[in-house]
Amino acid sequence: MPLYMCNAARGVIQDAAKAKIAADITRIHCAVTGAPEQFVHAFFAEESPAQPLNDKSAVLFGSIRAGRTDADKAEIKSKMRASIHSHTGIALDKIDVLTADVPASWVLEGGEIMPEPGEEAAWLARHSSGERK
Amino acid sequence: MIACNCVVQANQISTETEASLRVQLSEFAERRFHAPAAINWIAIPEGSGFTAGKPSTSSVVSMQAPEPLSRTEREPLLRELCEIWARETNSSLNEVVGVISDPPTQ
Numbered sequence: 332m333p334l335y336m337c338n339a340a341r342g343v344i345q346d347a348a349k350a351k352i353a354a355d356i357t358r359i360h361c362a363v364t365g366a367p368e369q370f371v372h373a374f375f376a377e378e379s380p381a382q383p384l385n386d387k388s389a390v391l392f393g394s395i396r397a398g399r400t401d402a403d404k405a406e407i408k409s410k411m412r413a414s415i416h417s418h419t420g421i422a423l424d425k426i427d428v429l430t431a432d433v434p435a436s437w438v439l440e441g442g443e444i445m446p447e448p449g450e451e452a453a454w455l456a457r458h459s460s461g462e463r464k
Numbered sequence: 465m466i467a468c469n470c471v472v473q474a475n476q477i478s479t480e481t482e483a484s485l486r487v488q489l490s491e492f493a494e495r496r497f498h499a500p501a502a503i504n505w506i507a508i509p510e511g512s513g514f515t516a517g518k519p520s521t522s523s524v525v526s527m528q529a530p531e532p533l534s535r536t537e538r539e540p541l542l543r544e545l546c547e548i549w550a551r552e553t554n555s556s557l558n559e560v561v562g563v564i565s566d567p568p569t570q
Contacts, residue, residue: 375508433565442546
């Protein structure tokens with residue numbers, strides 16, 4: 332966690348672009364939140380019924396740890412939308428980026444419950460060097 | 465029914481392992497939540513999953529509890545869920561993200 336799931340119309344995001352967007356997602360999320368990159372997941376699907384496109388060509392849905400500020404979330408959404416646009420050429424108004432807050436205590440990753448906001452120090456110290464259980 | 469979403473990297477889990485996981489996850493839901501699991505299996509195409517910006521071997525298994533859970537109730541359930549996944553897929557806990565959510569508030 333975070334888990335960013337990108338659903339797109341068939342063929343609009345090429346494999347090479349996926350790698351670049353995933354790198355941007357990771358960089359942007361970590362820069363804004365301070366999270367370690369090893370927990371940032373970016374998955375891409377096409378025409379997934381689980382994540383309707385409606386009138387969009389690409390929808391990125393991020394399940395992120397609860398406790399981020401509205402300003403942080405706005406920055407994440409704006410920058411990730413720009414990344415998808417720049418690597419695919421999809422018009423900005425055909426790209427949607429959404430986030431949902433997930434309480435950290437609902438998630439077990441790397442063998443540990445994710446830390447709550449304000450409790451990151453020890454967890455970051457363990458994980459910033461890549462240590463995972 | 466207990467909603468259960470499984471997000472996996474395509475071709476990393478065999479058909480036999482998927483079948484075994486479905487049984488184990490259903491048994492977990494019956495044992496812990498007293499209802500069968502409605503499993504939604506999502507395979508991310510090869511080359512389309514990334515963790516830390518690199519090709520991913522991670523899987524995500526999430527279930528929605530039928531009623532709100534305290535942290536002390538949820539944690540052992542999360543551990544059991546992730547251990548089932550790691551055991552059945554012969555992967556490490558580093559490659560498993562487990563989520564047990566509360567039901568939506570009305």
